[in-house]
Amino acid sequence: MTENTFSRPASSVDEPMAWPHRLRRWFRRNREAIIAWSFLTPMVIYFVIMTFVPLAFLLGMSFTEWNIITPPRWVGFSNFKLIFSDFQDWFYPKVIGRTVLYAVAILFLNIVGGFFVALVLNQQIKGKGIFRTMWYLPSVFSGAVVALLIRIYLAGSTQGVLNMILFKFGIPPVDWINNTTWMPIIAVLFVVWMGIGFTVIFFLAGLQGIDENLYDAARIDGANDLQLLQYITIPQMVPVLLFISVTGIIGSMQMWEVPKIITAGGPSYMTYTLVYSIQNDSFAALEMGLGTAQSLVLFVMLLVFIGWQLNQYRRQYGV
Amino acid sequence: MKKRRLLIKIFSYVFLSISSFVMIYPVLFMALGAFTTNERFLDATILPIPNTLNLRLFQRAFGAGVWDSYVFTLTRVLFYIAVTLLVGLIGGYIFSKLRFPGKNRVFLLFLSGMVMPGILMLVPMYLMMAWFPLVGGNNILGRGGHGFIGEWPVLFIYGWVPPFAIFLLKQSFDMLPNEYSDAAKIDGAGMFTIIFRVYGPLLKPPLVALTIVTFLGVWNDYLWPSLTISGHPDYYPIALRIQYVILSDWSPVGTTDYPAVMVRTFLATWPPAAVYFLLQRYFVQGLVASGLKG
Numbered sequence: 001m002t003e004n005t006f007s008r009p010a011s012s013v014d015e016p017m018a019w020p021h022r023l024r025r026w027f028r029r030n031r032e033a034i035i036a037w038s039f040l041t042p043m044v045i046y047f048v049i050m051t052f053v054p055l056a057f058l059l060g061m062s063f064t065e066w067n068i069i070t071p072p073r074w075v076g077f078s079n080f081k082l083i084f085s086d087f088q089d090w091f092y093p094k095v096i097g098r099t100v101l102y103a104v105a106i107l108f109l110n111i112v113g114g115f116f117v118a119l120v121l122n123q124q125i126k127g128k129g130i131f132r133t134m135w136y137l138p139s140v141f142s143g144a145v146v147a148l149l150i151r152i153y154l155a156g157s158t159q160g161v162l163n164m165i166l167f168k169f170g171i172p173p174v175d176w177i178n179n180t181t182w183m184p185i186i187a188v189l190f191v192v193w194m195g196i197g198f199t200v201i202f203f204l205a206g207l208q209g210i211d212e213n214l215y216d217a218a219r220i221d222g223a224n225d226l227q228l229l230q231y232i233t234i235p236q237m238v239p240v241l242l243f244i245s246v247t248g249i250i251g252s253m254q255m256w257e258v259p260k261i262i263t264a265g266g267p268s269y270m271t272y273t274l275v276y277s278i279q280n281d282s283f284a285a286l287e288m289g290l291g292t293a294q295s296l297v298l299f300v301m302l303l304v305f306i307g308w309q310l311n312q313y314r315r316q317y318g319v
Numbered sequence: 320m321k322k323r324r325l326l327i328k329i330f331s332y333v334f335l336s337i338s339s340f341v342m343i344y345p346v347l348f349m350a351l352g353a354f355t356t357n358e359r360f361l362d363a364t365i366l367p368i369p370n371t372l373n374l375r376l377f378q379r380a381f382g383a384g385v386w387d388s389y390v391f392t393l394t395r396v397l398f399y400i401a402v403t404l405l406v407g408l409i410g411g412y413i414f415s416k417l418r419f420p421g422k423n424r425v426f427l428l429f430l431s432g433m434v435m436p437g438i439l440m441l442v443p444m445y446l447m448m449a450w451f452p453l454v455g456g457n458n459i460l461g462r463g464g465h466g467f468i469g470e471w472p473v474l475f476i477y478g479w480v481p482p483f484a485i486f487l488l489k490q491s492f493d494m495l496p497n498e499y500s501d502a503a504k505i506d507g508a509g510m511f512t513i514i515f516r517v518y519g520p521l522l523k524p525p526l527v528a529l530t531i532v533t534f535l536g537v538w539n540d541y542l543w544p545s546l547t548i549s550g551h552p553d554y555y556p557i558a559l560r561i562q563y564v565i566l567s568d569w570s571p572v573g574t575t576d577y578p579a580v581m582v583r584t585f586l587a588t589w590p591p592a593a594v595y596f597l598l599q600r601y602f603v604q605g606l607v608a609s610g611l612k613g
Contacts (some may be wrong), residue, residue, distance in 0.1 A: 033419035035510060040425055041408055047480045051432040054443035061443065068446075117338070119330050134339035134598060137346065140595040142539030142558045145587045148565060149349055152580060159575060161348070168364050193342070198402075205607045253522060254438050256542070260561070275438055282442045283546065295439050309434045317486065318428070319423040 002103035015127055062293040067286040079293035092277075096297065099253060099274040102188060106252040109192045111244060114199030119233075121200070122207045132204065136197030143194055149178070149189060154262070177268045187258040187271050195251065199244055206240035207233070243312070246305045253302060346588065350582035360577045373578065380582040384552055389586075390561035395474060395556065396537045403484045403533045404526060410480070411488025412514045417498060433482040438542075445546055448473050471554045472546045474540075484529050487605065491525045492518065528605020531598050534589050559588040 027034065062079055066072035083092040114189060121128055138146065152159040156175035163173035176182050214232050223231070256275040259265045265272035265280070274294060282291030352360050353376070354369040381389075413419075448467040451457060456464025467473040490502060500513045508517065519526075541558040548554050555563060561583050569580055595602060 020463075032417040036413045036417045036419040037424075039413060043410065043480045044425060044428065047432055047482075047531070050444075050480075051435060051440070054440045054447060055551035057443035057447070078501065116365070117335075120334060123328075123331060125331060125335070131335045131339050132344050133596070136338075136599075137343050137592065137595070140535055140591045140592070141346070141588050142541055144558050145561055145584060146345075146543075148562050149345060149584050152565075152569065152577075153345065153348075161577070164361065165364065175409055201603060201606060231491065247482060250436060254436060255478060256438075278438075278442070283445075288442065290449075292442055298523065299439055300438070306434050306436075310431055313430050313434070313486075314427070317426065317489075319426045 041125075043319070058292050058295055058299075061288055062296045064289045066288040068288060069286075073290065079289050080297070083293060083297060084116065092294070094269075095272055095274055095294075096276045096301075098270075098272065099255070100301075102184075102191075102255060102273060103249055103252040103312050105188045106191045106195075106255070107245060107248045109188065110196050110199050110248055110252075111241070114196050114203050114244070115237075115241075117196075117200050118203030119208055121204055132200065135200050141196040143257040144261055147190070147193065151262045154186070177263055180267050180270055183267055184262060184270050185253040187255075189262070190258055190262075191252060191255055192312075194257075195248070198247070202240055202244055203237070206237050210236045233247065242308075246308050246312075250302055250305050250309070253298065321602045325588065326496070346592075349581045349584050349588070352578055353585040355578055357576055357578055360581075376579055376582045377586075380586060382577065383564050384560060385557075385564065385586060387553070388555050388557045391471075391554060392538060392557040396534055397538075398475060399478065399537045400530050400533045402479050403481050403529055405486045406480055407484030407529060408514050408519070408522075408526075411492050412510075412518070414485065414489045415492030416497065429480075429482040429485060433486075441542070441546065444543075446476065448476070449545060468547055473550075474536065474544060474554065474556065477543075481533075483532075487525050489530060491522050495521055524601055526605055527598060527601040531594055531602045532605060534594055538591055557587050568605035 046224045054218070061072070063074060063076060064072035065079070083096075085092075094173065121132060125210055126132070154176040155161070156173065158164060158167055158173045160173070162176065167173060174182065178188065210233065214236070215228055218228055218232055254275050255273050256279070259271045259273055259276035259280070263271045275298070278291050278294045278298070279280070281287045281294065348366060350361075351369060352363075352367045354373050355363075355367045356369075356371075356373050359370060360367045414422065445468070449465060451466040452459050452461040452462035454464075454472075455466045455468070455470055457466050458464075467476065495518060499517050503513050503517045539558055540556055541562075544556045544559050546552075548556075548559070552560075552563070565580055565583050569575055
């Protein structure tokens with residue numbers, strides 16, 4: 001206590017003056033924690049309000065019947081019962097099944113196609129960068145704007161751009177958007193087209209990360225190209241494959257561009273996906289409870305994948 | 320053996336050329352179509368090839384509020400880039416270089432928020448904005464008015480704490496030695512000087528990557544604005560504006576001035592493409608670093 005006597009009047013008693021001193025020492029000792037928390041506190045409050053409060057809100061709303069205008073009414077599990085019932089010839093189970101089917105098809109094409117392209121690109125090839133750029137290009141655009149473009153291309157009359165071109169090759173016009181055979185296929189291809197560049201870039205990075213020595217050693221042992229692929233490349237790519245699959249399934253289960261911009265869920269509900277149904281029930285039919293209940297169903301379906309992803313990030317950052 | 324290698328090479332080039340062309344075909348068609356006359360556009364077999372540079376359409380296309388949307392969207396982009404870099408740098412520095420209790424818990428909180436699908440928040444966030452207290456005619460309890468819905472702040476209020484930016488920059492800070500900040504501290508530098516002057520210049524690659532990712536995200540943003548700002552054309556971001564403008568003068572039957580439609584789409588898509596072409600080295604690095612390390 002003697003080292004800073006100069007700072008206080010000589011007549012003062014020790015006790016009351018000890019506090020500022022202790023406080024200062026406490027400040028000095030915990031300097032890093034104080035700085036960190038004074039910045040983190042507002043960040044954490046904001047983040048919780050913007051992320052976890054809406055989630056809690058979502059949970060509560062899904063047990064109500066509510067049209068925004070009149071106050072919500074607690075209805076227990078009846079929204080969920082409706083979703084999993086035979087209401088309107090199993091309408092909602094069909095929506096869920098359809099969404100899963102789309103997600104699986106999209107993921108399959110994405111992974112098989114992306115892996116193949118990455119393999120081809122991973123050779124000694126001139127203009128590799130240009131090809132990679134072209135493959136990724138569709139992914140940098142707004143899904144909504146590109147979907148609008150595709151909608152214009154697909155217009156049914158001979159004036160539609162796709163029909164216009166096909167007509168020059170002698171193929172009669174097709175009403176693509178209302179065609180029950182073509183539209184689901186186009187929907188899948190559209191989403192794959194928008195997302196496959198991402199897959200290619202990740203697979204390519206993964207392939208470039210494989211130790212060359214593994215290949216050399218196997219070649220000395222007389223392995224052929226197919227065996228190299230089967231016993232080295234694919235096993236080495238499992239972590240990337242898992243990452244792409246999980247992020248891919250989370251993404252493609254949320255497909256909305258096609259129904260919202262191109263088809264309005266048609267033809268005959270063939271592109272009516274879960275996210276479109278959530279939006280439609282919430283904002284068009286003003287059935288907030290039913291809409292949020294479907295959001296919750298989507299959340300539960302994705303929970304395993306979200307959990308895996310979280311765990312992966314935890315390991316990556318060591319927390 | 321040698322012959323097979325040659326065949327694989329030839330196949331690779333042929334496959335890559337054709338597939339890459341198919342990938343960019345719809346976009347290329349649009350970009351070329353934007354510069355052609357309508358007659359030539361309708362004559363196109365594979366691609367519309369402009370014979371004269373038809374720029375007349377661009378003058379008209381910038382009307383109908385497209386220019387206002389450009390300015391508004393760019394303002395949003397700059398705002399979000401500034402917020403992302405600022406919060407990302409401070410957060411990244413704190414998590415990387417400081418020791419404090421509760422660090423792992425906060426980190427985990429941000430991580431778990433990051434993996435939540437944004438689409439789930441759409442409905443509850445909409446209602447939270449509609450009930451924001453004391454704005455848009457709302458009382459202190461948030462009732463009575465329309466809150467932030469239809470007002471420009473609704474497009475600026477979310478996403479101020481981007482976990483992705485914090486984590487990417489934390490990793491980058493981790494790779495830089497602590498000696499820099501120790502030396503700067505001895506010279507009497509404060510935290511902000513250390514972050515922005517000492518480490519900042521060394522963090523160019525991740526900062527550029529974040530700038531691109533933020534630019535693309537905000538420029539392409541559609542779903543949230545389409546729900547919250549519809550019916551208030553003064554605040555339409557570009558993606559929403561383009562849809563609005565095109566659908567108001569395009570019909571699936573009858574004659575359409577296709578180049579006029581293509582010009583509008585071109586106006587919405589060239590900035591992301593330009594940013595991507597110019598800065599793709601950083602972009603790919605950032606993309607891969609975000610998911611693959613460790």
